[in-house]
Amino acid sequence: MSEVRTLKVALLGCGNVGAQVARILLDDADALAARSGARLELSGIAVRNLDSERDVELPRELFTTDADTLVKDADLVIELMGGIEPARSLILTAMQNGACVVTGNKALLAQDGPTLYEEADKAGVQLSYEAAVAGAIPILRPIRDSLSGDRITRVLGIVNGTTNFILDQMDSTGAQFADALAEAQRLGYAEADPTADVEGYDAAAKAAILASLSFHTRFALEDVYCEGITKVSAADIAAAKEAGFVIKLLAIAEKINNAKDGGGEGVSVRVHPTLLPREHPLAAVRGAFNAVFIEAENAGELMFYGQGAGGTPTASAVLGDLVSAARRVVLGGPGRTETTTGYVPALSINASTTSYYIGLDVADQAGVLARITHIFAEHGVSIEIMRQTIHRDAASRVESAELKIVTHRASEAALAATVEAIKGLDVINSVTSVLRVEGV
Amino acid sequence: MSEVRTLKVALLGCGNVGAQVARILLDDADALAARSGARLELSGIAVRNLDSERDVELPRELFTTDADTLVKDADLVIELMGGIEPARSLILTAMQNGACVVTGNKALLAQDGPTLYEEADKAGVQLSYEAAVAGAIPILRPIRDSLSGDRITRVLGIVNGTTNFILDQMDSTGAQFADALAEAQRLGYAEADPTADVEGYDAAAKAAILASLSFHTRFALEDVYCEGITKVSAADIAAAKEAGFVIKLLAIAEKINNAKDGGGEGVSVRVHPTLLPREHPLAAVRGAFNAVFIEAENAGELMFYGQGAGGTPTASAVLGDLVSAARRVVLGGPGRTETTTGYVPALSINASTTSYYIGLDVADQAGVLARITHIFAEHGVSIEIMRQTIHRDAASRVESAELKIVTHRASEAALAATVEAIKGLDVINSVTSVLRVEGV
Numbered sequence: 085m086s087e088v089r090t091l092k093v094a095l096l097g098c099g100n101v102g103a104q105v106a107r108i109l110l111d112d113a114d115a116l117a118a119r120s121g122a123r124l125e126l127s128g129i130a131v132r133n134l135d136s137e138r139d140v141e142l143p144r145e146l147f148t149t150d151a152d153t154l155v156k157d158a159d160l161v162i163e164l165m166g167g168i169e170p171a172r173s174l175i176l177t178a179m180q181n182g183a184c185v186v187t188g189n190k191a192l193l194a195q196d197g198p199t200l201y202e203e204a205d206k207a208g209v210q211l212s213y214e215a216a217v218a219g220a221i222p223i224l225r226p227i228r229d230s231l232s233g234d235r236i237t238r239v240l241g242i243v244n245g246t247t248n249f250i251l252d253q254m255d256s257t258g259a260q261f262a263d264a265l266a267e268a269q270r271l272g273y274a275e276a277d278p279t280a281d282v283e284g285y286d287a288a289a290k291a292a293i294l295a296s297l298s299f300h301t302r303f304a305l306e307d308v309y310c311e312g313i314t315k316v317s318a319a320d321i322a323a324a325k326e327a328g329f330v331i332k333l334l335a336i337a338e339k340i341n342n343a344k345d346g347g348g349e350g351v352s353v354r355v356h357p358t359l360l361p362r363e364h365p366l367a368a369v370r371g372a373f374n375a376v377f378i379e380a381e382n383a384g385e386l387m388f389y390g391q392g393a394g395g396t397p398t399a400s401a402v403l404g405d406l407v408s409a410a411r412r413v414v415l416g417g418p419g420r421t422e423t424t425t426g427y428v429p430a431l432s433i434n435a436s437t438t439s440y441y442i443g444l445d446v447a448d449q450a451g452v453l454a455r456i457t458h459i460f461a462e463h464g465v466s467i468e469i470m471r472q473t474i475h476r477d478a479a480s481r482v483e484s485a486e487l488k489i490v491t492h493r494a495s496e497a498a499l500a501a502t503v504e505a506i507k508g509l510d511v512i513n514s515v516t517s518v519l520r521v522e523g524v
Numbered sequence: 525m526s527e528v529r530t531l532k533v534a535l536l537g538c539g540n541v542g543a544q545v546a547r548i549l550l551d552d553a554d555a556l557a558a559r560s561g562a563r564l565e566l567s568g569i570a571v572r573n574l575d576s577e578r579d580v581e582l583p584r585e586l587f588t589t590d591a592d593t594l595v596k597d598a599d600l601v602i603e604l605m606g607g608i609e610p611a612r613s614l615i616l617t618a619m620q621n622g623a624c625v626v627t628g629n630k631a632l633l634a635q636d637g638p639t640l641y642e643e644a645d646k647a648g649v650q651l652s653y654e655a656a657v658a659g660a661i662p663i664l665r666p667i668r669d670s671l672s673g674d675r676i677t678r679v680l681g682i683v684n685g686t687t688n689f690i691l692d693q694m695d696s697t698g699a700q701f702a703d704a705l706a707e708a709q710r711l712g713y714a715e716a717d718p719t720a721d722v723e724g725y726d727a728a729a730k731a732a733i734l735a736s737l738s739f740h741t742r743f744a745l746e747d748v749y750c751e752g753i754t755k756v757s758a759a760d761i762a763a764a765k766e767a768g769f770v771i772k773l774l775a776i777a778e779k780i781n782n783a784k785d786g787g788g789e790g791v792s793v794r795v796h797p798t799l800l801p802r803e804h805p806l807a808a809v810r811g812a813f814n815a816v817f818i819e820a821e822n823a824g825e826l827m828f829y830g831q832g833a834g835g836t837p838t839a840s841a842v843l844g845d846l847v848s849a850a851r852r853v854v855l856g857g858p859g860r861t862e863t864t865t866g867y868v869p870a871l872s873i874n875a876s877t878t879s880y881y882i883g884l885d886v887a888d889q890a891g892v893l894a895r896i897t898h899i900f901a902e903h904g905v906s907i908e909i910m911r912q913t914i915h916r917d918a919a920s921r922v923e924s925a926e927l928k929i930v931t932h933r934a935s936e937a938a939l940a941a942t943v944e945a946i947k948g949l950d951v952i953n954s955v956t957s958v959l960r961v962e963g964v
């Protein structure tokens with residue numbers, strides 16, 4: 085038998101995921117060597133504070149605060165520090181030194197991906213980041229490789245477990261957002277500062293990555309329209325439920341051709357609370373699970389489902405990338421990280437079209453429906469379903485009237501103008517919900 | 525810009541899938557070139573009969589009956605003829621000539637995979653076969669690459685759309701097997717000779733491929749225990765439904781450690797009708813769709829869902845493999861098709877353990893339950909749930925009594941012995957169902 089080569093693996097960061105990656109590298113060394121064709125030797129773990137508590141007991145001598153030296157001496161570098169700097173500089177140094185890099189840093193990729201991809205191409209090394217989107221679910225490799233002979237037309241993803249858990253709680257218990265968030269924090273599903281999750285920023289970074297791979301074009305964070313779940317009320321959830329929908333925070337990337345309306349062709353990348361029919365495969369994705377639903381011209385509908393977060397599941401994705409990179413090093417040949425040959429423009433949210441659910445609190449007067457439908461027609465927004473519910477008091481006097489409208493696909497711009505005009509009607513007490521709908 | 529290389533692509537076979545592959549190669553040439561880094565030129569289509577009707581209009585001059593010459597002049601060969609010969613010889617010739625091969629030939633892979641893998645390794649070419657299992661669903665590449673740093677413990681797959689459609693029909697309409705099969709034939713979901721599907725042979729070939737990749741060990745068709753759906757009755761389906769289960773034909777590969785019972789460690793690979801709880805993610809896979817559910821030590825539960833058959837969806841998988849192979853050729857470096865480093869033995873069906881559902885038609889006599897439970901205990905099979913239903917006539921006389929039992933996990937051998945012993949009891953009129961259960 086030929087001598088087995090050893091590849092030095094530098095680990096940057098030892099949080100939730102990093103600690104599990106280190107554990108598996110040490111515990112499963114033989115299996116990983118058999119699959120890689122090389123022994124993967126954990127040469128060190130760079131941390132900010134040597135004395136921090138870790139989730140896993142790891143040999144003290146592996147730890148260092150000198151990330152720079154560790155990186156320069158490694159064949160493979162795993163970056164799990166998060167944040168922009170020093171992660172960005174360390175990754176660039178690693179690649180310039182000929183090391184393949186595995187990262188789970190979605191914020192960095194969404195903000196400064198192109199710099200990293202270009203450096204990887206120039207250095208002929210592999211840059212992989214399966215862990216950056218949807219935790220343990222193999223989704224980036226299938227999009228990049230398995231679907232490379234197809235044309236993806238739309239991606240819908242539940243890619244943030246925290247918000248999915250909160251919406252799920254609201255749906256099953258009727259809780260308000262604040263209470264469901266508190267419950268998520270108590271159970272450890274939401275952080276003390278939940279902003280990145282509940283405002284949709286985490287999902288937006290993942291949407292940019294999914295869109296870039298799916299449409300062979302570089303999309304950055306600023307191309308993503310982002311709306312979180314903080315304004316979703318218990319009343320919205322109840323109304324959706326009654327109408328046969330569930331509300332999910334979706335990361336959406338879809339090809340849109342507005343040519344017939346005088347607009348251009350492009351990709352709309354967006355994150356917002358979305359109504360989905362309860363029978364849609366994504367509607368059944370509960371709690372902290374993630375799933376990505378893909379529509380492609382030839383493949384049709386595909387769905388990928390699994391755990392979207394957690395140290396051990398995410399470590400699985402990191403190690404898959406690491407073994408693949410190691411194989412590549414052993415077998416020779418450069419890595420290839422992306423193909424940006426599509427050059428489709430990112431469209432503003434105003435150019436995207438979707439169906440809408442609109443809830444209105446209206447005066448019960450003759451002619452109200454006619455006035456409202458007239459405004460929809462004026463703005464070119466077609467109504468699919470309209471339902472009026474009259475609430476009466478004990479003496480059968482009308483207390484209030486609710487109007488629920490689901491539109492056909494319309495542009496954001498047309499819808500916004502419609503809602504603005506309706507708000508100006510004297511017969512409208514309030515617009516109670518405006519929610520986007522997918523999957524119908 | 526550097527000159528773009530052209531790679532010659534030979535297509536063998538022009539059926540349902542082949543015709544779509546040819547169409548996409550011709551229609552999407554520019555996009556495929558951009559993603560591959562080389563122009564993929566369809567150099568010819570080998571068919572048995574030049575005058576056969578095709579699903580798609582294709583240039584007449586591409587067709588040839590001389591597969592051998594076509595293959596010898598190709599950089600990339602797509603084999604979609606099916607069957608063992610001449611497919612096997614043509615693939616070997618192609619690889620010996622340095623061509624990468626893409627095939628969807630599950631029967632050949634399950635029967636003679638090792639010969640093909642060895643030849644690919646020797647020739648340093650890539651052999652890919654994503655289309656062989658679960659049509660359009662990217663499943664083999666995620667198992668091989670994305671999960672290469674994890675340990676898969678179990679794979680449960682709905683990998684045959686014909687049988688899933690039939691079982692789904694039986695479940696939703698109460699039809700008997702024969703009627704549901706006739707309906708599937710009428711709609712084109714089942715062939716005139718449905719043997720390969722309904723007897724489970726097609727699923728068994730796929731199970732062998734899934735097990736080989738998941739457990740890094742070569743499993744052949746003869747390692748797979750195979751039981752089709754022809755004996756599943758409307759009564760079985762109804763009983764399952766009443767108990768909260770759905771019956772699916774599953775391809776199962778799971779790691780089993782019988783060491784504590786004096787047995788060995790190994791992998792059980794099997795195909796059989798299986799009860800699944802209705803809330804299991806696989807239970808919702810309807811009609812002709814496929815899905816593969818994977819359990820891995822670190823990743824936890826994953827599911828991959830999509831269209832399992834059909835010309836266009838399957839062509840998507842073929843083209844994904846083709847583009848990946850072309851990239852490899854352009855970038856240089858050998859392909860790698862499998863890692864058989866696990867060397868775990870295939871276990872006989874008798875060594876596998878699962879839960880069972882057993883339906884009994886019993887005499888309504890005092891002491892019957894005691895005698896039956898005694899037999900289970902004697903054979904070391906533990907009962908999880910037992911429910912007796914007494915049917916009475918108009919005069920309240922007992923007409924019959926039904927006993928439904930769900931066991932804890934037990935070995936096939938112990939279960940078979942238990943059922944044999946129960947059949948011998950004079951208080952048993954008949955054993956109405958014995959069905960395996962997963963996902964509880």
